[in-house]
Amino acid sequence: MPSDYGYINARIRGQHSRLMKQGAYEELLALPGFLPMEKWMESSPYSRQWQLARARYQGLEALEWSLEKNFCQTTELLLKIAEGRPHHLIAIILRRWDLSNLIAVARGIHGGWSSAEILKSVLPAGSISEVKLQELASQPDLAGLADTLYTWGDDFYQPFKQALEEYQKEKDLAPVELELYKYYYSQVFKKLPLWGGDSDSLKGLFQREIDILNVKALKRLKEKKDLKPESIPEYFIPGGTLLSRETFIRFFDRKEGPKVLASLKWSPYYGYLSGKGSDQRTEENLEQEHFRELSKLYQGNPLGIDLVLGFLWQKYYEVINLRLVARGKFYGISGDQIRDQLLLW
Amino acid sequence: MVIWKALGAALAIGISAFATAWAQSRIGSAAAGAMAEKPEIGGVMIVLEALPETIIILGFVIAIMIVGMK
Numbered sequence: 554m555p556s557d558y559g560y561i562n563a564r565i566r567g568q569h570s571r572l573m574k575q576g577a578y579e580e581l582l583a584l585p586g587f588l589p590m591e592k593w594m595e596s597s598p599y600s601r602q603w604q605l606a607r608a609r610y611q612g613l614e615a616l617e618w619s620l621e622k623n624f625c626q627t628t629e630l631l632l633k634i635a636e637g638r639p640h641h642l643i644a645i646i647l648r649r650w651d652l653s654n655l656i657a658v659a660r661g662i663h664g665g666w667s668s669a670e671i672l673k674s675v676l677p678a679g680s681i682s683e684v685k686l687q688e689l690a691s692q693p694d695l696a697g698l699a700d701t702l703y704t705w706g707d708d709f710y711q712p713f714k715q716a717l718e719e720y721q722k723e724k725d726l727a728p729v730e731l732e733l734y735k736y737y738y739s740q741v742f743k744k745l746p747l748w749g750g751d752s753d754s755l756k757g758l759f760q761r762e763i764d765i766l767n768v769k770a771l772k773r774l775k776e777k778k779d780l781k782p783e784s785i786p787e788y789f790i791p792g793g794t795l796l797s798r799e800t801f802i803r804f805f806d807r808k809e810g811p812k813v814l815a816s817l818k819w820s821p822y823y824g825y826l827s828g829k830g831s832d833q834r835t836e837e838n839l840e841q842e843h844f845r846e847l848s849k850l851y852q853g854n855p856l857g858i859d860l861v862l863g864f865l866w867q868k869y870y871e872v873i874n875l876r877l878v879a880r881g882k883f884y885g886i887s888g889d890q891i892r893d894q895l896l897l898w
Numbered sequence: 899m900v901i902w903k904a905l906g907a908a909l910a911i912g913i914s915a916f917a918t919a920w921a922q923s924r925i926g927s928a929a930a931g932a933m934a935e936k937p938e939i940g941g942v943m944i945v946l947e948a949l950p951e952t953i954i955i956l957g958f959v960i961a962i963m964i965v966g967m968k
Contacts, residue, residue: 559928567935634931 558856561635565864568627569851571598572864572871575897581878582888590882591616599623599875613883617876621676624872628678631861638748642755642858644680645741646865651679652737655698655709656730658689662698663726681707695720695729712736731788738763738792754850754859761846763793765839768822771796771804780805795820841896844870870896907961914957921950 584590594603599619606619628650631643654675661671668690675690677683685705692698699713716732719725741759745752770788774780782805789801795817796804803809817823821842825835844866851863874895881891929943 557924557927559924560931563928563931564935567932570935634934 558639558858558860561639562855562860564634565631565860568630569864569867572867573875578874578878578892578895578897581875582892584882586885587613587879587882590879594619602626613879616879620872620875620879624676624868625678625683627868628865631865635861638751639858639861641744642748642752643861645744645755646862647679648737648740649679650676651681651709652733654679654681654686655689656733658686659695659698659713659726659729659733661690662692662695663724708740709733709736728787731790734766735790738790742792751858754853754857754862758847758862760792760794761843763790764795764822765843766790767793767796767801768826768839769836771801772826774805795822844896903964903967906964910957910961910964911954914954914960918950918954921953922947925950 581590581593584593594600594616597603602619602622603615605622606615609615610618628647632640632647635643654677657674658671661668661674668687671690672687675686677686681689689698689701692701695713696717699710699717702710702713712732712735713729715736716729719728738759741755745756745759767790770790774785774788785802785805786798789796789798791798800813800816804813814823814826817826822839825839828835847866848863848870850859851867853859853863874897877894878891880886881888881894925947929947933940933943
């Protein structure tokens, strides 16, 4: 298997040519119900997974399963066609699905959900397989989850172990999630320098994500009335370019806070931070903007990791968009209302 | 003089051969990737793979011209 980007990116371009065009969404939105969408699946690039899904599930569940399966198989393919440096970079990117799956499983266990319910909210596109996720979801508590990860030799065991004591005292999941994020990004920044100039795009991506997470933390903590000043630094995730730990802490100071905010006037987050109240829509906009930037990477360096990144996110959002359309059709929501929810680039 | 001519001709052939090999290696891996996704483009890929041969043919012509110089 070759490790050069010429081969990998040629395959990615082939895969990319099967992504849906804007016009295809319009055709889907115009379909008169869920049944025609099932028919559409038969001749779509998702047909192979759709055939498999129909043997196991029915209706909306079958459709969602086939979309997710297709995405997971795409990520498997990405790892399979690359070796050496690109392989390691792709593995770093895919690890983020492990992170979000572990958060979903932890939330499910914390909320007392059944393992079947938990599994509906995971997407096994990372290195933790579906079978392993089933095992994790059936754990009785977070200690069991951490022990299972330790048994498998998965390094995400460490953040769980670190946050477990605090979780058991307060029964609050926030420290666990924070610890997971911090661990993931610290590992990313440890590994990226090993891959030289190739990893620059990835570095920028992760830095922007950390900025968004920190900005969201600022906004949410500002709204929190019982915030203890000594706990503020714990919410800061290092690695971003927008805020330093000191600036993050100064934001909550009565005198210094407005100055910090004014210093962020140039950034795309100023409007979000200066607005009052928690605004779900603005938060979504931040994430959508981030996604659009990622998608644009597909037009980047043809002999680098950019193409893989751009394609991966376009594919991911295609699956999310199709799931939205399917749900909309299943529950009889109008095409215009569904269109508002779609994220196109 | 004969030594210089021979050296010039050798460089013309050698450098163009390296350039051809490099271009064909890059085109070859990209063609393999593209054909893995779309086998029907095999014919076009063979043509593209053969295109850099023109570089070494030009190198060969230049080498002959150098050797034939009076």
